[in-house]
Each structure stands twice: as structure tokens, then as C-alpha cells.
Amino acid sequence: MGIIFSEKNKVFTLQTQNTTYQMKVDEYGFLLHLYYGRKSKGCMDYLLHYADRGFSGNPYDVGLDRTYSMDVLPQELPCQGTGDYRSTAVAIKNTDGSYGCDFRYQGYQITKGKYGIPGLPAVYAGEDEAESLEIYMEDKATKVQVTLVYGILPKLDIITRSARIQNSGAGKIYLEKAQAACLDLVGGEYDLICFYGRHTSERNVQRTPVGHNAQVIGSRRGTSSHQYNPMMILAGRETTEDAGSCYAMSFVYSGSFKGQAEKDQYNQTRMLLGLSDELFSYPLEAGEVFHVPEVVLTYSGMGLARLSQNLHACFRTHLCRGKYRDKARPVLLNSWEASYFDFNGESIYQLAKQAAELGVEMLVMDDGWFGKRNDDYRALGDWYVNEEKLGEPLGELIRKINGLGLKFGIWFEPEGVNEDSDLYREHPDWALTIPGRDPVRARNQLLLDFSRKDVVDYVFEQMCKVLDQGNIEYVKWDLNRSLSDCFSRNSKDQGRVQHDYMIGLYDFLERLLERYPNLLLEGCSGGGGRFDAGMLYYSPQIWCSDNSDAIDRVSIQYGTSFGYPAITMGAHVSAVPNHQTGRVTPFHTRGVVAMAGCFGYELDPKKLSEEEKKEIREQIEEYKRYTGLIQNGLYYRLSNPAADEVGAWEFVSEDGREALVSAVMLEVHGNMPVSYIRLKGLVSGSVYREEKSGKLYGADALMEAGVPLPVEMGEYRAYQMYFTQVAEP
Structure with a gap:
């Protein structure tokens, strides 16, 4: 070779x-x-x-x-x-x-x-x-x-x-x-x-x-x-x-x-x-x-x-680097769908307290903590903590959350700027706009000219001032619009601006990770708008999609799996009716789907029943048990959710001795036939035990004929089976 x-x-x-x-x-x-x-x-x-x-x-x-x-x-x-x-x-x-x-x-x-x-x-x-x-x-x-x-x-x-x-x-x-x-x-x-x-x-x-x-x-x-x-x-x-x-x-x-x-x-x-x-x-x-x-x-x-x-x-x-390349990622709870912009320091602390009681390992404070940011129409670019809104310094809030045994993470969108912001009023020329033309807005925001080193340096400095205020161990890096009006006032050749923008972005990210080597960075661009190998070099996980609906996520994660490891996909259990689709799915199904990636939650625990809270504790324990297999195992697609009634996938250890199989019923009909899930990657000639049932199965039969899923009433049922080898060939 x-x-x-x-x-x-x-x-x-x-x-x-x-x-x-x-x-x-x-x-x-x-x-x-x-x-x-x-x-x-x-x-x-x-x-x-x-x-x-x-x-x-x-x-x-x-x-x-x-x-x-x-x-x-x-x-x-x-x-x-x-x-x-x-x-x-x-x-x-x-x-x-x-x-x-x-x-x-x-x-x-x-x-x-x-x-x-x-x-x-x-x-x-x-x-x-x-x-x-x-x-x-x-x-x-x-x-x-x-x-x-x-x-x-x-x-x-x-x-x-x-x-x-x-x-x-x-x-x-x-x-x-x-x-x-x-x-x-x-x-x-x-x-x-x-x-x-x-x-x-x-x-x-x-x-x-x-x-x-x-x-x-x-x-x-x-x-x-x-x-x-x-x-x-x-x-x-x-x-x-x-x-x-x-x-x-x-x-x-x-x-x-x-x-x-x-x-x-x-x-x-x-x-x-x-x-x-x-x-x-x-x-x-x-x-x-x-x-x-x-x-x-x-x-x-x-x-x-x-x-x-x-x-x-x-x-x-x-390609992935840093502290978390080979390390299990913390199970996190993100505040976005729990409170959107409506929060203060005390409510974030209470959210963290409830998360800690459930076994969650990190609390992430999403958009709304900076400047005069109470909606998405203003203050983007004003990267200073709104202590009046929080009711306390950021460092004090972080200290209290760490005291609960939780890590703390925070949301940024460093590339964007609102016209209603102190930054834009002071430096309108720092935005990508074409002189003499009204700019194209998206999410009521413009983009900063990251092809300019002075702009990148300024935002980097402002971001570091925030990160230095406490023990921040995670950053969600977001971008909520596409580039347009690609004109830089610093360039004579506008045909270079888009690529120079990317060079500026990569420079920012590299410097950020050099300064904070223990930081876990999660990429995001309205979810999956920048899910690519380039970003994985800086962020070992990327928010897979803003759509957290479990049934849609089966297809989204299926397509993503063709090119990217499961452990790079940010995947959360969210509340129902789902905030993107209005669909209602079982709590167990949401957990099974989210376990096919970097596991976390996007909900308000105080709105959950005691039974759901119990299920969260069980899900987290289960995910931690299987993390090594999910992170390092061989991934197999066992069905095509666009064509089949069931979405199924499998993680198998490289030696073939253990396998985790997940399946979600995507459709339900009267008098349905049985769905058989054929496993892959097992050691031929071996015998495997399925953990929950205790049943023994021949490896070759599992791969040739498969294992039947129960025919049950109810929509969107999910099943998870863990097989371990009990006999050598």
C-alpha cells in the first residue's frame, strides 16, 4: 500500500x-x-x-x-x-x-x-x-x-x-x-x-x-x-x-x-x-x-x-479534532424551545435545576441573552451580556449552574447583524451591502463582512469578552441567512469576496479553538444549512436540522448518514405537539430517534408528567450505555424511510460482537403485515442474545431472515434491540 x-x-x-x-x-x-x-x-x-x-x-x-x-x-x-x-x-x-x-x-x-x-x-x-x-x-x-x-x-x-x-x-x-x-x-x-x-x-x-x-x-x-x-x-x-x-x-x-x-x-x-x-x-x-x-x-x-x-x-x-473528538459528548438541554426569548437568569437557573434532577449534563442558554435582544428584529451583533435582563452577571449565573453539577453552554451568531443594533449604527460599512442599493434582508438581518480582518478581529474580541466571564464549555455557532449583496468595501475585486469570507470564518474558528482548547463547538445554520466536512474540522457536531420532529428526523438523519458519522449529528428529544410540524409522537420514539446522534433535549421539564421525567432518566442512562457503540460502531441503513413503512438502522462494533438496532414504524394500517428487520455486520456462525427479551438468535438467520417487529395499534411506535455475541463461530 x-x-x-x-x-x-x-x-x-x-x-x-x-x-x-x-x-x-x-x-x-x-x-x-x-x-x-x-x-x-x-x-x-x-x-x-x-x-x-x-x-x-x-x-x-x-x-x-x-x-x-x-x-x-x-x-x-x-x-x-x-x-x-x-x-x-x-x-x-x-x-x-x-x-x-x-x-x-x-x-x-x-x-x-x-x-x-x-x-x-x-x-x-x-x-x-x-x-x-x-x-x-x-x-x-x-x-x-x-x-x-x-x-x-x-x-x-x-x-x-x-x-x-x-x-x-x-x-x-x-x-x-x-x-x-x-x-x-x-x-x-x-x-x-x-x-x-x-x-x-x-x-x-x-x-x-x-x-x-x-x-x-x-x-x-x-x-x-x-x-x-x-x-x-x-x-x-x-x-x-x-x-x-x-x-x-x-x-x-x-x-x-x-x-x-x-x-x-x-x-x-x-x-x-x-x-x-x-x-x-x-x-x-x-x-x-x-x-x-x-x-x-x-x-x-x-x-x-x-x-x-x-x-x-x-x-x-x-477530520474532527479537539477534546471531544473521541470523548462522549455531554447530554444537553437547550433553552430555545423551552422559553425562546422569554427568560431571565432565574428562569434559566430553574431550567438547569430541573435538568440536573433528570440526569442532563449541560444547560445551553440560547438566543436572547445579549444587547437589547427580546426578539429577532434587533441587537444581533451587540455581543455584551444584558445583565438587566438576566438580573445578575453572567459569571454568577454560570457559577450557580456549575454548582448543580451541570456544564454551561451559550448561543452565538457572530456573522449576523441587525440594522437596529449598536454595532450597525457605529459601523454600517461592516455589513455586506452594495452601495446605492437597498440590501436583501433575511430574518430581518444582514451579514457582517467576514472577508475583512478588522471585522473578524472586532467580533472575535467581543466574543472572547463574553467567554472569559465564566466556565463556558460549549458554544452553539449559528448562522440564520444566506449570503447576498456580496460587496466588500475593502476589496477592488468583488469576485473574491465570497471565498475570502470563508477564509475569514475559518480564521475566526481556528483562533477560537486555539484560545479555548476545551470548548465544545456545535455548528448550526438554521439547523442543517452548513452541515459539511469543512465545519467538522472545527465543530465535531452540527445541529442536524431545526426540525426536531422524530418522524421527519428519521429521513433527515438517513440522508445525512450517507456522508457523515452519526456522532456528528445534533439530535434532540423535543416537546409535542412538535413545534415545526405539530405532530404528536410517543416519548419513547423521540428518544430512539435522537439516540442516533449527539443526544439532548429541547423542551421545558416543568411541563412534563412524572412518567415522562422517569422516561428521560431511563433514556439518558441507556444512551450513556450505548454511546461508545454509537460513536465508534459501523453504521448500517436497514431500510429506506422514503420507500418503506419502517425506518431502521444499526450500529455494530467493528469486531461484530455487539449490535444496537433501532426501528420506527412510519405508517400504520389495518391488518398490517409483519415487518422483518434484517441485521448486518454480525459474525457468521455465531449466536447472539437480545438483551431485553433474553432470546437467543443465530447470526446468519438474523442477517438472512431478520427479526420481526411487533404488530401493534398506535402510531409511530419505536423499538430498540441490543444484541451481544454469546458463542464464537
């Missing part, structure tokens, strides 16, 4: 435990993609086919050879301007105003360990866990240089891709398009699986055949967005959860993006992922370097479950 370069045939081979990725430098210096798939030996350049293709142009230096065309050949870095009329990864506006680039091979370097990217989140790994490859390319006409960067984590079947683009010429150029990864497949029939949605209904699964049209997903919102997730899967037409070939790309970036899959005129399939090219025209002066954000790739020849597990292992152990 590792990175191998053959000097004889100029072939790079990236070998992981189960996969091979191969590319070749040809006689003209083009870097051609050969193969990505099941682990294989030998050189795969026999897959390249050359023929005279009408209207497919030929590079000048191939002379009269009309069989050689970049419009047909599979490539690692397809560029605008080489005669490739398919979608390309890089486009440049040159100093003379022309568009085009032609990058040819110059050399390479292989190093131990995983590369990093200055100012950007990226997968990390030590010298004994990873290798990195840099391939140097240059446009001889303009002297613009591109370094293609590859990282491999062999044991996880993970390959990462990034690039550095350097203007080594004499004049200013503009980067018009920059996508980190391209995968060209010369044959096969594929489906594109993507994850679409909206606020409170994120990451719905859509699977469509890749045909002779460009299927494009992306975000123009300045965030990764509720509308599409920056993760996509290319799967063989017959690929299922348990069998078949599939490829995943996940963008380690939290801003606007573009992903695409397309079958070309000769039935080849190209898949691309990277930065959005809308509102993007990034200037590079002579000598300047642009770092393209990273894409994580993985391949599975054993179906979609293994593909997801590859990503889960990578993100959980090589």
Missing part, C-alpha cells in the same frame, strides 16, 4: 487497502486518468483509446495525429483551453484578457504524512498513517503553475485531492473556476446520488441515471446550504447498500460549491466537485498562490454501506 511511481512508463499508482487509483504522464506531458476501483496490479493504460473523432480538436504539438484529443481522453486536470469541450476543473483569465490554460507535467514529490492547506480545513494524518503526492504542472505560455496534491490514508480507503495554483508570470490573472477533484470513467452506466432539501427538510436522497446531460448540484448562497449538500455519490446502476461499485466525493468546504456528473458524447462519465464559479473571479497578482479546498474521495466495491463507513471513519478520526 502507498504511492508508487514507475519511471519506465510514467505511471502513478495510489494503493489503499482495497482500492487502486492510477494515472499516467503521456509523451506530451498531459496527466491522464487511467483507473479508480477495486485493488489491482499492473498498468491500466490499455484502457486508453485513440481514434479520429470528428470535431474533437487536437493539441498543436501532436502534429497530424488526429486520434489524439483532450475532448475524449480521461484526465486528472481538465482545463478550459485545451480543446476539451466537456466541463472542466480549471479556467483562467490571463493577463492579456484571453481565456485558457494548458498545464503539462514538470515533476513530482512523495512525502510521508498527510499534507495540510494553509487557512483551510483538511483531513490530517501522521507519517505512519498517510502519504502525500505532489504533481507539478505548468502552462509554458503564461508560466502559471498548478500543483496537484493527493493524500492517501491506505487503511481507510481514502484519497484526498487539492491543488495550489500559482501565478508565476509577470501580470495579474483571474481564476474563474477551481474544482479540486475530477473523476473520468471511460465506461459503465451510473446513477448520481445527491442530497437535496430545504430548511427543516434537509438531505433528502435523490438517485437519477447519469445521461447525456449535465447534472449539476451546488450552492450559490455563500454556505454549503440546506438545498444541496456538498457530497455526491456515483453508483453503478445495480449498486445496493451491500453490493456493487460506487464512488463518493465530499467537499471539505462550507461556502458556495458546484458538483457535476455528465455522460459525454462517447459514453464516458465525468464527475467534478469544487468551488462554485458563480460570483467567483479570484485575482492573483504575480507570485500569489491560491489554495483550492480539498475533496475527499473513496471507492467501495461492496456497496453503499461500506462507502459511508469509509467516510465515517475518516471524518470521525482524521
Whole structure:
């Protein structure tokens, strides 16, 4: 396993435990993609086919050879301007105003360990866990240089891709398009699986055949967005959860993006992922370097479950960081749905007191504690504690809550600002607005210009003044609108503002975690509007959706599971009727669903019955018992909630000795047939005991025939079964 370069045939081979990725430098210096798939030996350049293709142009230096065309050949870095009329990864506006680039091979370097990217989140790994490859390319006409960067984590079947683009010429150029990864497949029939949605209904699964049209997903919102997730899967037409070939790309970036899959005129399939090219025209002066954000790739020849597990292992152990990466997260109670803006210090303390009696470990004070903030129309940006509202200093409130044995957390929305705020009145130019135009409001707020260091520094300083007032161990970082009016008064080139905004955000987050290394940060953007691999580098958990309805959450968490570990999903038990849907579900069902993530509560305990309080105590004890399995186990999707009457999922230890199975009845009908849940990942030949019933089951029967769910009256029943191995094969 590792990175191998053959000097004889100029072939790079990236070998992981189960996969091979191969590319070749040809006689003209083009870097051609050969193969990505099941682990294989030998050189795969026999897959390249050359023929005279009408209207497919030929590079000048191939002379009269009309069989050689970049419009047909599979490539690692397809560029605008080489005669490739398919979608390309890089486009440049040159100093003379022309568009085009032609990058040819110059050399390479292989190093131990995983590369990093200055100012950007990226997968990390030590010298004994990873290798990195840099391939140097240059446009001889303009002297613009591109370094293609590859990282491999062999044991996880993970390959990462990034690039550095350097203007080594004499004049200013503009980067018009920059996508980190391209995968060209010369044959096969594929489906594109993507994850679409909206606020409170994120990451719905859509699977469509890749045909002779460009299927494009992306975000123009300045965030990764509720509308599409920056993760996509290319799967063989017959690929299922348990069998078949599939490829995943996940963008380690939290801003606007573009992903695409397309079958070309000769039935080849190209898949691309990277930065959005809308509102993007990034200037590079002579000598300047642009770092393209990273894409994580993985391949599975054993179906979609293994593909997801590859990503889960990578993100959980090589992207998430900090104190809580491997540690059980505290069970928290958030004040939002308990009181919204209507609270004071005493009511927050009473909420904490009731939470402590139930076994909750952390109290989070949500929006409304700062400035003159009694609704969402004013004071956003005024990050000073409203002691008049609280009736006491923040530090005193925290001390009292800590005295109950609870940790304390707090809500911030550092990127937003209301026009009715002291900050905006003093610095209106700090908001993203276009001179001479009325701005677009969302949630009655604007966004601060995080592309400006002075703005970032000011907000950072104000936030630290709050965090220094007491033992604050958790921050919920929220963002409640999309970017628009992307004009910075500090920039001459507005095509750089969106990306510079993200650089400013990442700088803020990095400095925050350096100053408060024990802080647990939970990302949020109206719930799941910025649920991406980039944010996981800073926040090991993200509020999965503002919709806490248990039945909707089954589908939301199902879609999220394709690309992200369960332990990264903030999931809470909330009150009924649910505040987003009005639906009434059993308390037990809400608990079972929330246990498929970072467990917590979003309700007012004083409104609960004694029976419900008892159930909370039992749920917390149960969750703590299973936390290790939920956090580190292999995740299996046992049903498709969009198509099946039941939503079911499973956590299995890596050795297969224990399994936690959860199921929710999504529909109820008269005289219903029995639903059988087939388990996965058990040790064949073994016998397992189900904890609550004490019954013994053969592993192979559990995986082949399944276990029946009771046929009961009542809506939205949920079941949880814990199996342990009692006999070796």
C-alpha cells in the first residue's frame, strides 16, 4: 500500500487497502486518468483509446495525429483551453484578457504524512498513517503553475485531492473556476446520488441515471446550504447498500460549491466537485498562490454501506479534532424551545435545576441573552451580556449552574447583524451591502463582512469578552441567512469576496479553538444549512436540522448518514405537539430517534408528567450505555424511510460482537403485515442474545431472515434491540 511511481512508463499508482487509483504522464506531458476501483496490479493504460473523432480538436504539438484529443481522453486536470469541450476543473483569465490554460507535467514529490492547506480545513494524518503526492504542472505560455496534491490514508480507503495554483508570470490573472477533484470513467452506466432539501427538510436522497446531460448540484448562497449538500455519490446502476461499485466525493468546504456528473458524447462519465464559479473571479497578482479546498474521495466495491463507513471513519478520526473528538459528548438541554426569548437568569437557573434532577449534563442558554435582544428584529451583533435582563452577571449565573453539577453552554451568531443594533449604527460599512442599493434582508438581518480582518478581529474580541466571564464549555455557532449583496468595501475585486469570507470564518474558528482548547463547538445554520466536512474540522457536531420532529428526523438523519458519522449529528428529544410540524409522537420514539446522534433535549421539564421525567432518566442512562457503540460502531441503513413503512438502522462494533438496532414504524394500517428487520455486520456462525427479551438468535438467520417487529395499534411506535455475541463461530 502507498504511492508508487514507475519511471519506465510514467505511471502513478495510489494503493489503499482495497482500492487502486492510477494515472499516467503521456509523451506530451498531459496527466491522464487511467483507473479508480477495486485493488489491482499492473498498468491500466490499455484502457486508453485513440481514434479520429470528428470535431474533437487536437493539441498543436501532436502534429497530424488526429486520434489524439483532450475532448475524449480521461484526465486528472481538465482545463478550459485545451480543446476539451466537456466541463472542466480549471479556467483562467490571463493577463492579456484571453481565456485558457494548458498545464503539462514538470515533476513530482512523495512525502510521508498527510499534507495540510494553509487557512483551510483538511483531513490530517501522521507519517505512519498517510502519504502525500505532489504533481507539478505548468502552462509554458503564461508560466502559471498548478500543483496537484493527493493524500492517501491506505487503511481507510481514502484519497484526498487539492491543488495550489500559482501565478508565476509577470501580470495579474483571474481564476474563474477551481474544482479540486475530477473523476473520468471511460465506461459503465451510473446513477448520481445527491442530497437535496430545504430548511427543516434537509438531505433528502435523490438517485437519477447519469445521461447525456449535465447534472449539476451546488450552492450559490455563500454556505454549503440546506438545498444541496456538498457530497455526491456515483453508483453503478445495480449498486445496493451491500453490493456493487460506487464512488463518493465530499467537499471539505462550507461556502458556495458546484458538483457535476455528465455522460459525454462517447459514453464516458465525468464527475467534478469544487468551488462554485458563480460570483467567483479570484485575482492573483504575480507570485500569489491560491489554495483550492480539498475533496475527499473513496471507492467501495461492496456497496453503499461500506462507502459511508469509509467516510465515517475518516471524518470521525482524521477530520474532527479537539477534546471531544473521541470523548462522549455531554447530554444537553437547550433553552430555545423551552422559553425562546422569554427568560431571565432565574428562569434559566430553574431550567438547569430541573435538568440536573433528570440526569442532563449541560444547560445551553440560547438566543436572547445579549444587547437589547427580546426578539429577532434587533441587537444581533451587540455581543455584551444584558445583565438587566438576566438580573445578575453572567459569571454568577454560570457559577450557580456549575454548582448543580451541570456544564454551561451559550448561543452565538457572530456573522449576523441587525440594522437596529449598536454595532450597525457605529459601523454600517461592516455589513455586506452594495452601495446605492437597498440590501436583501433575511430574518430581518444582514451579514457582517467576514472577508475583512478588522471585522473578524472586532467580533472575535467581543466574543472572547463574553467567554472569559465564566466556565463556558460549549458554544452553539449559528448562522440564520444566506449570503447576498456580496460587496466588500475593502476589496477592488468583488469576485473574491465570497471565498475570502470563508477564509475569514475559518480564521475566526481556528483562533477560537486555539484560545479555548476545551470548548465544545456545535455548528448550526438554521439547523442543517452548513452541515459539511469543512465545519467538522472545527465543530465535531452540527445541529442536524431545526426540525426536531422524530418522524421527519428519521429521513433527515438517513440522508445525512450517507456522508457523515452519526456522532456528528445534533439530535434532540423535543416537546409535542412538535413545534415545526405539530405532530404528536410517543416519548419513547423521540428518544430512539435522537439516540442516533449527539443526544439532548429541547423542551421545558416543568411541563412534563412524572412518567415522562422517569422516561428521560431511563433514556439518558441507556444512551450513556450505548454511546461508545454509537460513536465508534459501523453504521448500517436497514431500510429506506422514503420507500418503506419502517425506518431502521444499526450500529455494530467493528469486531461484530455487539449490535444496537433501532426501528420506527412510519405508517400504520389495518391488518398490517409483519415487518422483518434484517441485521448486518454480525459474525457468521455465531449466536447472539437480545438483551431485553433474553432470546437467543443465530447470526446468519438474523442477517438472512431478520427479526420481526411487533404488530401493534398506535402510531409511530419505536423499538430498540441490543444484541451481544454469546458463542464464537
